[in-house]
Amino acid sequence: MKALFxxxxxxxxxxxxxxxxTLVGRGVPLEQARLDDGPFAAKLEAAGVGPLLLLTRVSHGAMRSEATRGLIQRNGKDGTVVVQRAKAHVESRLGDPTLDAPQLPAAVGVSLRRLQELFHARGQHISDWIWQRRLEVAAKRLVDPGSAHLPIGTLAFGCGFASQARFSRRFKERYGSTPREYRHAAFESIP
Structure with missing residues (x-):
C-alpha cells in the first residue's frame, strides 16, 4: 500500500x-462536515496494478460525507479527465520553477478559460493548486530522513521555488512554521 495522503x-x-x-483534487464529489471538535486524522492509500494506482483504502475521523447533485454535475467525467490530465502534467514538472497556469491548456488541449472554469468548479485556482502541491512535496521532503542532508534552499529549488525567501514565506503561511522549524520538530520527535 502506498500512502497518497x-x-x-x-x-x-x-x-x-x-x-x-485532497479529495476535491482527486475528483471526489463529496460535501464533508466535521462531526466533532477533536483532532482530525485521515489517510488515503492505494495499491498498484502495473503502472496504475487504484484507490483501496480511505480512513478518517468523525465526519459526514454527502454526494450532492450539484457536486456530481460539476465533477462530470469530461471535466474530471481534463483536470486530472492537467494535474498529471503539473506533477511531472513540479520541480520546474517556470511552470505556471498559462502553460497547462496547451498540454491538455483546452483553452485557459475552460481549464480555469474546471478548477473553479472544484473550488480551486490553478496557480494555487500548483503552489499547494509544491508545498506538500517540500513538507514531505523536509521530514524525510533520506533528505535530511539537503540544505533547505536546495530542497526548495527542487520543488520549483525560484527563491528560498519565497519558499519560506509561503511555507510558513501554509504550515504555521518556517521550513527549518518544521524539519527540526519532525526530527526531534524521532526517538
Whole structure:
C-alpha cells in the first residue's frame, strides 16, 4: 500500500481543510462536515496494478460525507479527465520553477478559460493548486530522513521555488512554521 495522503505531521488546525482539498483534487464529489471538535486524522492509500494506482483504502475521523447533485454535475467525467490530465502534467514538472497556469491548456488541449472554469468548479485556482502541491512535496521532503542532508534552499529549488525567501514565506503561511522549524520538530520527535 502506498500512502497518497495523510494528515500525519500536519498542523491539526489545518488537517480537515487539507483533507477536503485532497479529495476535491482527486475528483471526489463529496460535501464533508466535521462531526466533532477533536483532532482530525485521515489517510488515503492505494495499491498498484502495473503502472496504475487504484484507490483501496480511505480512513478518517468523525465526519459526514454527502454526494450532492450539484457536486456530481460539476465533477462530470469530461471535466474530471481534463483536470486530472492537467494535474498529471503539473506533477511531472513540479520541480520546474517556470511552470505556471498559462502553460497547462496547451498540454491538455483546452483553452485557459475552460481549464480555469474546471478548477473553479472544484473550488480551486490553478496557480494555487500548483503552489499547494509544491508545498506538500517540500513538507514531505523536509521530514524525510533520506533528505535530511539537503540544505533547505536546495530542497526548495527542487520543488520549483525560484527563491528560498519565497519558499519560506509561503511555507510558513501554509504550515504555521518556517521550513527549518518544521524539519527540526519532525526530527526531534524521532526517538
Amino acid at each position: 495523510s494528515t500525519d505531521g500536519l498542523n491539526p488546525s489545518q488537517s480537515f481543510r487539507r483533507w477536503r482539498e
